[in-house]
Amino acid sequence: MRPLLSLVVALAAAPALAQAPAVPPGEHPVLREIVTAVSSERLKDIDTHLVGFGTRHTLSTTTSPTRDIGAARLWVKAQFEQISRDCAGCLEVITPSQVFTGARMPKAGAEVMDVVAIQKGSDPNRYLVMTAHLDSRVSDIMNSSSDAPGADDDGSGTSALIEAARVLSKYKFAATIVYSADSGEEQGLYGGKIIADYAKAHGWNVEANLNNDMIGSTHGSSSVIDNMDAHVFSEGIRDDLTPEQLNRLRYNGGLVDSPSRNVARYIAKLANAYIPNFHLEIMYRTDRFDRGGDHVMFNRNGYPAVRFTEVQENWQRQHQDVRRVDGVQYGDLLKFVDFGYVAKMTAANAIALASMAWAPAPPADVNIAGALTPDTTVSWQAVPNAAGYRIYWRATDAPQWQHSMYVGDVTRYVLKDRVISDWYFGVASVSKDGYESPVVFPGPAGTF
Numbered sequence: 001m002r003p004l005l006s007l008v009v010a011l012a013a014a015p016a017l018a019q020a021p022a023v024p025p026g027e028h029p030v031l032r033e034i035v036t037a038v039s040s041e042r043l044k045d046i047d048t049h050l051v052g053f054g055t056r057h058t059l060s061t062t063t064s065p066t067r068d069i070g071a072a073r074l075w076v077k078a079q080f081e082q083i084s085r086d087c088a089g090c091l092e093v094i095t096p097s098q099v100f101t102g103a104r105m106p107k108a109g110a111e112v113m114d115v116v117a118i119q120k121g122s123d124p125n126r127y128l129v130m131t132a133h134l135d136s137r138v139s140d141i142m143n144s145s146s147d148a149p150g151a152d153d154d155g156s157g158t159s160a161l162i163e164a165a166r167v168l169s170k171y172k173f174a175a176t177i178v179y180s181a182d183s184g185e186e187q188g189l190y191g192g193k194i195i196a197d198y199a200k201a202h203g204w205n206v207e208a209n210l211n212n213d214m215i216g217s218t219h220g221s222s223s224v225i226d227n228m229d230a231h232v233f234s235e236g237i238r239d240d241l242t243p244e245q246l247n248r249l250r251y252n253g254g255l256v257d258s259p260s261r262n263v264a265r266y267i268a269k270l271a272n273a274y275i276p277n278f279h280l281e282i283m284y285r286t287d288r289f290d291r292g293g294d295h296v297m298f299n300r301n302g303y304p305a306v307r308f309t310e311v312q313e314n315w316q317r318q319h320q321d322v323r324r325v326d327g328v329q330y331g332d333l334l335k336f337v338d339f340g341y342v343a344k345m346t347a348a349n350a351i352a353l354a355s356m357a358w359a360p361a362p363p364a365d366v367n368i369a370g371a372l373t374p375d376t377t378v379s380w381q382a383v384p385n386a387a388g389y390r391i392y393w394r395a396t397d398a399p400q401w402q403h404s405m406y407v408g409d410v411t412r413y414v415l416k417d418r419v420i421s422d423w424y425f426g427v428a429s430v431s432k433d434g435y436e437s438p439v440v441f442p443g444p445a446g447t448f
């Protein structure tokens with residue numbers, strides 16, 4: 001017995017073991033439960049209803065009970081209200097609106113209205129906003145009467161929005177989750193502006209906007225069929241940096257580390273870990289080449305924002321009059337939407353929202369120091385309800401964070417023998433049950 005006892009004493013006395021912080025769990029079975037709870041049948045049912053309104057053009061009527069944008073808005077509102085009844089009133093439903101004129105709007109102006117459900121979290125200061133657009137169009141952008149099914153653009157995103165609200169309404173979160181069905185996207189990103197302006201006017205601290213626009217096509221114009229890959233777009237540089245901040249960024253690096261981009265990295269990491277047969281690729285672009293979406297309006301108001309979209313776009317189906325020419329079917333029809341794929345996209349949104357909403361807020365005032373020394377010092381402000389923090393680093397040409405270290409409940413940490421010039425660094429806050437915030441890149445460029 002003697003040698004064994006002395007070994008125990010020696011282990012207990014070892015200072016390295018006594019100082020190591022207990023690492024919270026990194027695996028979350030409840031996120032798999034959320035992935036499984038998303039139903040492709042229900043998504044198809046929602047989209048079938050949306051297509052059933054004939055057109056959801058922003059300038060179509062608001063008087064018919066069965067056709068046009070007004071009827072579609074009322075139906076979405078009723079869905080949110082039904083979900084709320086099933087969760088003891090957990091959703092507040094509002095319909096913010098603004099009147100717009102513009103190149104794709106009547107001279108006299110027209111009212112554009114969003115339908116928004118708000119799932120209040122326990123922390124009144126934190127918001128996550130999921131968006132999709134309810135409106136649809138045909139070849140002529142001003143044609144508000146022809147059938148514009150918009151099954152993929154953006155019935156798929158709106159279906160994901162309602163299904164995500166239903167799945168996540170079964171849980172309680174720290175952050176508030178907002179589900180916004182925008183109108184006016186096709187006329188000029190007006191619905192995105194309405195909800196981003198509403199957020200700003202009400203002092204919402206939006207940590208991320210997850211926009212979903214065309215998330216259901218798996219048969220591309222190039223004849224490729226692919227139900228596994230998806231894109232998440234994000235801006236690389238914040239919209240609101242001063243010229244001086246931009247100069248430092250150009251010199252020291254960090255041109256690809258806006259909070260939007262780090263939200264995209266966060267989503268891709270989760271989705272690729274938790275969703276089977278799915279690969280979400282981080283795109284180093286704000287949106288598709290020369291094209292836009294409602295998340296841009298969040299960026300414009302200083303909020304991190306990303307766009308989910310299918311890889312296999314099909315331009316015979318997008319923004320087209322429903323017609324048959326030489327045996328080819330044109331138009332955004334329900335039969336072209338792959339709801340198994342929409343379910344994966346919906347799950348990617350839902351687990352990202354849940355994980356961020358259970359995690360503490362991203363750390364503020366993240367700084368690094370250590371030039372001309374072998375060590376790098378990372379510092380940040382303490383975050384309410386954080387159990388600890390994880391420091392990340394990666395090679396300067398690596399797209400995703402490569403390495404990390406849990407450093408416990410401190411607000412400053414020295415990474416020994418890790419030279420500041422050789423890596424990009426960031427820090428995430430961690431809850432006691434292991435939910436992490438997105439990684440925050442140091443300085444104004446990375447600030448949420």
Ligand SMILES: [Zn+2]
Pocket residue numbers: 133153154185213214
């Ligand atoms: Zn769209």
